[in-house]
Amino acid sequence: MTDLDADDPLAHLRDHFVGTDSDLVYLDGNSLGRPLRVTGERLRAFVEQEWGGRLIRGWDESWFLMPEVVGDEIGRVCLGAAPGQTVVGDSTTVLLYKAMRAAVALRPGRTEIVVDRDNFPTDRYVADGVARECGLTLRWIDVDTSAGVTAELLAEAVGEQTALVVLSHVAYRSAWLADVPALTQLAHDAGAVVLWDLSHSVGSVPMALDAWDVDLAVGCTYKYLNGGPGAPAFVYVAERLLDEVTQPVQGWMGATDPFLMGPTYAPAGGVRRMLSGTPPVVGMLGLQDMLALIDEVGMDAVRAKSVALTEHAIATSADLLPDTTLASPRDAERRGGHVTINHPLMREATAELWRRDVIPDYRDPHGLRLGLSPLSTSFAEVTRGLETVREVLDGLTP
Ligand SMILES: *Cc1c(COP(=O)(O)O)cnc(C)c1O
Numbered sequence: 557m558t559d560l561d562a563d564d565p566l567a568h569l570r571d572h573f574v575g576t577d578s579d580l581v582y583l584d585g586n587s588l589g590r591p592l593r594v595t596g597e598r599l600r601a602f603v604e605q606e607w608g609g610r611l612i613r614g615w616d617e618s619w620f621l622m623p624e625v626v627g628d629e630i631g632r633v634c635l636g637a638a639p640g641q642t643v644v645g646d647s648t649t650v651l652l653y654k655a656m657r658a659a660v661a662l663r664p665g666r667t668e669i670v671v672d673r674d675n676f677p678t679d680r681y682v683a684d685g686v687a688r689e690c691g692l693t694l695r696w697i698d699v700d701t702s703a704g705v706t707a708e709l710l711a712e713a714v715g716e717q718t719a720l721v722v723l724s725h726v727a728y729r730s731a732w733l734a735d736v737p738a739l740t741q742l743a744h745d746a747g748a749v750v751l752w753d754l755s756h757s758v759g760s761v762p763m764a765l766d767a768w769d770v771d772l773a774v775g776c777t778y779k780y781l782n783g784g785p786g787a788p789a790f791v792y793v794a795e796r797l798l799d800e801v802t803q804p805v806q807g808w809m810g811a812t813d814p815f816l817m818g819p820t821y822a823p824a825g826g827v828r829r830m831l832s833g834t835p836p837v838v839g840m841l842g843l844q845d846m847l848a849l850i851d852e853v854g855m856d857a858v859r860a861k862s863v864a865l866t867e868h869a870i871a872t873s874a875d876l877l878p879d880t881t882l883a884s885p886r887d888a889e890r891r892g893g894h895v896t897i898n899h900p901l902m903r904e905a906t907a908e909l910w911r912r913d914v915i916p917d918y919r920d921p922h923g924l925r926l927g928l929s930p931l932s933t934s935f936a937e938v939t940r941g942l943e944t945v946r947e948v949l950d951g952l953t954p
Pocket of ligand 1: 647679753
């Protein structure tokens with residue numbers, strides 16, 4: 557162990573995760589978090605007792621309300637959101653679609669959706685589809701791919717034509733950490749609605765959605781919330797919008813009384829109206845374990861470890877990999893939980909790193925993305941990973 561691990565008050569939590577006793581270096585927890593050991597037990601118990609034992613009675617006993625119960629827990633532990641505004645539902649992409657349609661419906665007569673060119677592909681594609689469906693135009697913000705959307709850039713893009721602004725809290729490529737309250741205020745000053753994508757920040761960066769006056773937000777649970785592959789996403793709708801908000805997939809589970817099986821759709825009161833079909837109960841099991849662990853230590857401690865890990869990755873890269881360039885913000889206050897370093901041979905290097913059980917991610921152009929999941933990553937793991945990057949790059953350069 558390096559001194560950093562010895563001094564890390566959260567170091568012992570690494571043992572709670574499956575696979576951390578092996579030599580594999582995992583630097584992609586921002587794409588898929590490692591499972592917690594207790595999740596294995598929770599899944600088995602669910603199959604044997606709840607699903608196998610309670611059978612269809614499970615819906616009345618707890619499953620029906622799980623989207624709201626787990627949503628409130630995400631809100632409390634991670635989002636700074638009071639209960640009744642967050643619900644767990646479909647995939648991130650589908651919830652982005654529903655939230656974008658909900659947002660533009662709140663601003664009839666306005667003609668534009670503002671989105672940045674370096675936003676995550678699914679955000680850009682869904683915004684494009686929603687614009688086409690609703691007869692709106694996209695207004696693109698050009699950004700530096702080593703940074704992200706600033707107040708200056710947003711101020712130039714919004715105006716009285718703007719219905720909706722779609723932004724990511726942490727940029728998936730550079731890790732740029734957007735100033736949510738400032739950008740939200742700018743959009744509001746122009747009369748627009750803002751939708752924040754929290755996929756790369758929830759469980760890594762503390763937030764205060766209620767205090768920041770956020771309108772709508774969507775986030776992923778299989779990254780820093782360790783819910784497992786394809787775990788369902790969540791949507792947040794500010795309480796002040798709940799009576800007005802409508803969404804396009806009017807399914808029975810988002811209706812007033814699903815079991816009345818009535819002739820027409822009437823939206824449920826509250827955030828439940830964002831739901832459409834039967835809740836993904838099994839998919840909500842794993843993330844509850846991670847929420848409990850984060851709750852134990854608190855998001856501020858998680859963030860402190862995250863900052864220390866990214867600082868360590870940047871310093872070690874500068875030391876061992878002077879031939880790479882940092883493609884993430886150097887200022888920790890503007891940086892989320894990952895670090896991207898560029899080198900012309902990174903695509904080839906990543907393939908070789910995976911063969912050697914060192915698992916970062918690759919992002920064009922030439923970026924090695926080091927995702928440092930705060931509770932499951934050790935400082936020594938980061939060092940070992942970057943030492944291997946050095947060996948691999950040396951092997952590739954004649
Ligand atoms: C990971 C991620 C998504 C994922 O969307 P899925 O529908 O779960 O595939 C969306 N947006 C951002 C910003 C992401 O980082």
